[in-house]
Amino acid sequence: xxxGTASLPLHGGxxxxxxxxxMQRLGPAILEVIVQEYGPQEVLRRLSxxxxxxxxxxVLGFDWHSSGLTTTLCGALKxxxxxxxxxxxLVIAGGKGxxxxxxxxxxxxxxxxxxxxxxxxxxxxxASRMAAKVDNxxxxxxxxxYHHVFIFTFDGQWAVVQQGMNETSRLARRYxxxxxxxxDFVCEPHAAVCCDARxxxxxxxxxxxxxxxxxxxxxxxxxxxKVVAEFSRILEKDLPNLALPWRHDVPRAGYxxxxxxxxxxxxxxxxAGVLGIEGVGPKTIRALAMVAxxxxxAPASFRDPVRYSFSHGGKDGHPYPVDRQVYxxxxxxxxxxxxxxxxxRTEKMQALKxxxxxxxxx
Numbered sequence: 001x002x003x004g005t006a007s008l009p010l011h012g013g014x015x016x017x018x019x020x021x022x023m024q025r026l027g028p029a030i031l032e033v034i035v036q037e038y039g040p041q042e043v044l045r046r047l048s049x050x051x052x053x054x055x056x057x058x059v060l061g062f063d064w065h066s067s068g069l070t071t072t073l074c075g076a077l078k079x080x081x082x083x084x085x086x087x088x089x090l091v092i093a094g095g096k097g098x099x100x101x102x103x104x105x106x107x108x109x110x111x112x113x114x115x116x117x118x119x120x121x122x123x124x125x126x127a128s129r130m131a132a133k134v135d136n137x138x139x140x141x142x143x144x145x146y147h148h149v150f151i152f153t154f155d156g157q158w159a160v161v162q163q164g165m166n167e168t169s170r171l172a173r174r175y176x177x178x179x180x181x182x183x184d185f186v187c188e189p190h191a192a193v194c195c196d197a198r199x200x201x202x203x204x205x206x207x208x209x210x211x212x213x214x215x216x217x218x219x220x221x222x223x224x225x226k227v228v229a230e231f232s233r234i235l236e237k238d239l240p241n242l243a244l245p246w247r248h249d250v251p252r253a254g255y256x257x258x259x260x261x262x263x264x265x266x267x268x269x270x271x272a273g274v275l276g277i278e279g280v281g282p283k284t285i286r287a288l289a290m291v292a293x294x295x296x297x298a299p300a301s302f303r304d305p306v307r308y309s310f311s312h313g314g315k316d317g318h319p320y321p322v323d324r325q326v327y328x329x330x331x332x333x334x335x336x337x338x339x340x341x342x343x344x345r346t347e348k349m350q351a352l353k354x355x356x357x358x359x360x361x362x
Contacts, residue, residue, distance in 0.1 A: 015072045018324070022331060023060045023076035029334040030056070031077070032088055036341060040089040041180065044151060044159040048178035053161065070163045070174050071096045074149045085114060089154045094128070100148035100162075103128050107150065119156050126276075130185045131160040133275050134205055135175045137282050138186060141201035141304055142166045143173045186213060186272045190305050199304050204271070204285060206301035213271035215292035216285070220274045221267050224260035228253055231287055234294050259284040 015023075034043050046052045057069040060076070078092040085091050091114070093106035104125040111121040128150040136145045143164030152158040160177035175190070182189055186205050203209060204216075219227050232253045259279055268274045275285070292298045 015068065019061055020072065020076060022324075022328070023072070024080035026331045026334065027056075027060055027073065027077050028080035028084065028088070029331065029338060030059070031081075031090070032338055033334065035088045035090070036338070040153040041157050043088075043090060044153065044157055044178060044180065047151060047161060048159045048176045050174060050176050053174075053176065070161065070172070071147050074147070074161060078149070085110070090151060091153075092149060092151050094149040096147045100132075100146070103148060103150050107152070114154070116154055119154075124150070124152055124156070124158060127158055127179060127185075128160065130272065130276060131175075131177045131189075132162060134185060134189060135162060135164065137280070137285055138204040138275055139201060139305070140203075140282050140286065141173070141199050142168070143171075184272075186270075186275065200302055201304040202286060202289065203301040203303050203305065204289060206303050206305070208299075208301040208303065211298035212289055212292045212300040215296045215298040216288040217268060217271050217274055219288050219291060220260065220263035222264070224257050224264055227260055227288070227291060228257045230291050230295055231256060234290060253287075255283065256287055 031043050034046065046056070053073070054069065057073040060073065074092070075095060078095065081088065081090060081092055091107075091110045093110060094100050094103035107124050107128065108121045110116075111119050111124070128148070131150075132145060132148050135143075141164075143166050145162055145164045147163040149161045150158060151161070158177075158179040161174065162177075163172050163174045165172050177189065187210065188207050189205060204213060235253060259281075262277055262279050263274060263284075266273065266277055268277065274280060274288075289300045293300060
């Protein structure tokens with residue numbers, strides 16, 4: 001299992017319709033080959049690998065280093081799989097902007113429409129919301145999420161691909177999640193990471209932040225007035241003597257009482273419970289983490305977890321313009337091989353596997 005993040009430069013423009021239509025055909029065809037050979041769970045594993053995901057987008061002809069690869073690839077897969085979910089055993093929900101906020105509804109609707117009676121949609125919705133909350137609130141690295149896609153199988157396995165934007169650096173950062181084997185939403189949920197650029201981040205989901213998470217949870221169960229008073233004292237007296245390399249401006253105390261009242265009413269049992277409360281955002285978590293460190297000696301981590309475009313060319317002409325004729329031939333070969341395999345004729349699929357082994361020198 002490999003999950004992680006990737007930072008990409010923002011590019012202008014849109015994916016041309018002629019390319020998007022082809023991506024809608026070739027992308028699902030490749031996924032169907034993977035499902036036939038390894039099962040739908042393998043698709044989740046590969047989509048959660050940032051290197052494989054990037055290579056996949058490049059094979060489909062998108063710009064190898066553009067942030068738009070994420071949103072366009074996910075959109076093409078979602079549209080291409082629409083109505084074919086039962087063939088692959090996969091469902092894709094969510095998307096960019098306002099569409100991302102429809103993810104819970106899309107999950108529930110798909111479970112009902114496909115009669116997936118063995119699934120509990122609320123569990124999938126919880127996973128979707130927590131993945132977004134962690135990367136937007138608990139991991140404060142300067143990137144605001146604007147894209148969230150949730151992929152799940154008919155037996156309840158899931159993966160998340162989401163992306164955030166840093167308007168100052170003009171970079172986008174992609175976050176990958178894989179539910180398989182994940183032990184905890186708030187302790188090292190990213191098993192591995194991939195990116196060239198590192199930032200100074202408040203990382204409340206690092207293993208080193210365990211003491212901070214415990215103290216923050218306890219603070220949430222205390223009377224809000226007491227916590228606000230403690231935070232105000234830190235701002236007035238202690239803060240000038242601290243060297244806290246946090247990305248964001250230090251918040252003032254005015255808003256904090258309202259947010260803490262919600263936490264106090266819930267009396268959360270753990271940090272995941274604090275994080276999941278509506279209205280608890282980055283400022284609230286940052287303020288509580290500050291109190292936890294200064295008043296209770298429980299510091300949070302500032303470790304940032306972050307660290308193939310020759311198949312058909314690229315949309316922007318690099319390394320060369322997309323060759324539509326070759327692209328269409330690839331689609332036809334895969335679609336014909338898949339159609340033949342469904343009626344028991346596997347010669348073409350076997351030939352593709354032999355080509356793969358030949359290319360790998362095995």
